Amino acid sequence: MKDVRGKVAFITGGGSGVGLGMAKVFTAAGMRVVIADVRQDHLDAAARELTGREIHAIKLDVSDRAALEQAAVESERVFGKVHIVCNNAGINLFNDIAEAKYSDWDWVLGVNLGGVINGVQTFVPRIKAHGEGGHIVNTASMAAFLAGPGAGIYTCSKFAVRGLTEALRYSLAPHGIGVSVLCPGLVKSAIHESERIRPQNLQGSTTSPEFLARLAELHEVGMPPEEVATKVLRGIQRNDLYIFSHSEFKDELRESFEGILAALPDDPVDPRRLQFEQTRRQRNREAAQLADRNG
Numbered sequence: 001m002k003d004v005r006g007k008v009a010f011i012t013g014g015g016s017g018v019g020l021g022m023a024k025v026f027t028a029a030g031m032r033v034v035i036a037d038v039r040q041d042h043l044d045a046a047a048r049e050l051t052g053r054e055i056h057a058i059k060l061d062v063s064d065r066a067a068l069e070q071a072a073v074e075s076e077r078v079f080g081k082v083h084i085v086c087n088n089a090g091i092n093l094f095n096d097i098a099e100a101k102y103s104d105w106d107w108v109l110g111v112n113l114g115g116v117i118n119g120v121q122t123f124v125p126r127i128k129a130h131g132e133g134g135h136i137v138n139t140a141s142m143a144a145f146l147a148g149p150g151a152g153i154y155t156c157s158k159f160a161v162r163g164l165t166e167a168l169r170y171s172l173a174p175h176g177i178g179v180s181v182l183c184p185g186l187v188k189s190a191i192h193e194s195e196r197i198r199p200q201n202l203q204g205s206t207t208s209p210e211f212l213a214r215l216a217e218l219h220e221v222g223m224p225p226e227e228v229a230t231k232v233l234r235g236i237q238r239n240d241l242y243i244f245s246h247s248e249f250k251d252e253l254r255e256s257f258e259g260i261l262a263a264l265p266d267d268p269v270d271p272r273r274l275q276f277e278q279t280r281r282q283r284n285r286e287a288a289q290l291a292d293r294n295g
Contacts, residue, residue: 001083001135001178002237005030008079010072012062012119013089015042017189018139018182018232020049021225022086025233027053031084034075036060038089038197042190054079062089062115068122082126083134084236087119088182090139091194094215095205097152103204105153110202112157116164124172133176135236138165142185142249146256169241170284173291178239182232185246186222239292 001007009026013019014035023033023046032054037043043057056078058071075082091111093104116138127134143155144162162181169179192215195207228245235243 001133001239004084004233004237006032007083008032008034008075008081009084009086010034010036010075010082010119010123011086011088012036012060012115013139014086015039015046015057017191018184018187018225018228019086019088020046021227021229022088022232023050023053023055024226025229026084027055029233032056032079034058034071034079034082036062036071036089038062062087062118063110065118065122068118072122072126076126081130081132082123083132084137085119085123085127085134086137086139086232087116088137088139089115090141090191091197092151092154092191093194093205094151094154094192094207094211096150097156099205100153101204103202107198107202107204108153109157109160112154113160113164116161120164120168124177127177128172128175133178135178135180135239136165136168136172137180137182137232137236137243138168139182139184140165142183142246144181144183146249146252166241169291170287173287173294176294178236178294179291180232180235180240180243182228182235182243182245184223184228184244185249186218187228187245188222188224189219192216192219241291 009031011019011022011033014023015037019035023035026033027050034056035043035046036058038059038061040059043059047055047057058074060067060071062068089111091108093108120136138161140158140161144158147155165179165181172179192212223245231245232243
């Protein structure tokens with residue numbers, strides 16, 4: 001979608017961080033933008049900051065499917081057809097995955113993965129129906145490629161978002177809808193405040209105040225959200241599958257992929273299996289080429 005002027009975008013987690021950065025960059029490019037966020041204080045602050053731009057704010061918990069459906073209807077009533085959907089809302093629990101409770105899993109996956117699923121289920125049929133094309137951006141993280149000893153449930157959710165997005169790109173290509181996965185590194189955001197919005201019915205593990213204070217300091221030196229958002233808009237216009245914002249991960253990714261390749265066995269391959277895999281690879285290659293052309 002090279003020409004975005006006049007298009008309508010729906011951004012979850014749009015009240016702060018990368019979501020607010022997208023709202024700024026998108027409106028500057030001539031788009032009308034709906035910002036949805038679970039925090040009313042963030043929505044109020046964002047609305048003040050975006051005064052004079054074509055924005056509409058909606059309080060929304062992305063894990064609530066009925067509320068997301070209502071938000072879609074409201075967006076269409078205010079601005080008309082939605083073309084670009086950024087499933088960006090996310091939370092983090094900075095604790096050891098081995099110590100997690102069921103409520104920790106339900107909370108983090110419900111927002112980080114469930115919110116993306118709900119956004120796709122709500123908006124993709126609408127974009128297909130209006131037939132004007134569009135683009136879906138799902139926010140994952142570099143944690144979608146690089147697992148570490150901390151924040152394991154978050155990492156699980158982001159790996160899943162990456163897989164969902166790659167598969168969705170193939171499915172939506174015939175409809176002229178592009179799909180991208182955003183994988184940022186450290187960003188100046190409020191994700192370290194996630195526990196402030198944790199539902200009462202999903203209370204579980206907690207993070208020490210001292211560690212959260214340290215995280216707040218770290219996020220202050222993160223990449224400015226507008227810089228990430230500028231790269232998102234470029235990725236939409238170029239129909240990129242992967243939108244990487246931080247260059248400092250090249251060596252780590254290379255090491256990770258080389259380790260994966262080195263772990264593959266050198267055993268002889270059964271020709272019957274090879275024929276099946278070659279057929280699958282060819283289908284995937286053709287689907288990828290269609291996605292690159294049509295999104």
